[in-house]
Amino acid sequence: MGTEQILAKILYFNLGVEVGQVLALIPIIFIITLSRKHKQFPAFYKAVNWYLVLAGIGLFVYQLYHYFIGHG
Numbered sequence: 001m002g003t004e005q006i007l008a009k010i011l012y013f014n015l016g017v018e019v020g021q022v023l024a025l026i027p028i029i030f031i032i033t034l035s036r037k038h039k040q041f042p043a044f045y046k047a048v049n050w051y052l053v054l055a056g057i058g059l060f061v062y063q064l065y066h067y068f069i070g071h072g
Helices: 005-035 041-068
Strands: none
Touching: none
């Protein structure tokens, strides 16, 4: 990788991450906008939110486990 132009490399990496996030959000927003018209949307929305909460808790526990126990 080298150490020359380290600031440019960091900026281009972060720019790439941001562009990737925007490109990922475009179809998600389109799908959510279309699905809001259906009467099942509130139940779907609630289920997805709970799944994301549980996934976040699971990832947090996984990280804690590997931080405290996985270093052995």
